[in-house]
Amino acid sequence: MNSEAFRTHCLSLNQANEKMPFDKSKADYDKNLLVFSVFDKWFCFFNVDAFDFCDIKCSPEESQQLQDQYEGVKPGYHMNKKHWISVYFNQDVPDSKILELVTKSYDLIVSGLTKSSVSS
Numbered sequence: 001m002n003s004e005a006f007r008t009h010c011l012s013l014n015q016a017n018e019k020m021p022f023d024k025s026k027a028d029y030d031k032n033l034l035v036f037s038v039f040d041k042w043f044c045f046f047n048v049d050a051f052d053f054c055d056i057k058c059s060p061e062e063s064q065q066l067q068d069q070y071e072g073v074k075p076g077y078h079m080n081k082k083h084w085i086s087v088y089f090n091q092d093v094p095d096s097k098i099l100e101l102v103t104k105s106y107d108l109i110v111s112g113l114t115k116s117s118v119s120s
Contacts, residue, residue, distance in 0.1 A: 001089065001095040001098070001099075002051070003046070003048055003051040006046065006051075006054070006089075006098075006099075006102075007034070009099050009102060010036040010043075010044055010102060011036070013036075013038070013043075013102075013103065013106045014038075014110075015038050015039065016036055016037070016038055016043075016106065017036070017037055017038070018034055018035065018036050018037075019034075019035055019037070020032070020033065020034055020035070020048075021033075021035055029047055029050065032047045032048050032049045032050070033045050033046070033047055033048075034046060034047075034048045037109075038106060038109055038110060038113075039113055041109045041112075041113065042057070042109070043056065043057055043102070043105040043106045043108070043109045044056045044057075044102050044105055044106070051089060052088065052089060053072075053074075053077070053086045053087055053088040053089060054086070054087055054089070054098070054102070055076045055077050055078075055079055055084055055085070055086050055087075056076075056084065056085060056087060056101055056102055056104075056105035057083055057084055057105040057108050057109060058083065058084065058085045058101065058104070058105065058108075059083075059108070060082050060083065062104075063075075063082070063083075063085050066085060066087075066101075067085070070087075070091070070092050070093045071091060071092050072087060072088035072089075072091030072092050072093040073085050073086070073087050073088075073093060074086045074088070085101075087101060
């Protein structure tokens, strides 16, 4: 999988948006983070230049199972380690599994939205 195919999948999810919110960051790596959200709630991000891993939201139970099953799944980079995981591309996690996890992350966010967050 390449970054454009991954980006296309993220944007195919209903109401998904993208932005690069860290353009003023002192760290070059963080400047290049592309964030995907629905109603301003993040569900995924990755570095567009490095395309080394993505961070996605995950239930704590599934997070531990995935970390036990795959070397390419680690606690989330710069995020709450209980609710976010980093999934490394080009390691032992199949592309289809990565896309499935992104969709699950999106679904977790959408299921937690309130009427007020959707209408604002």
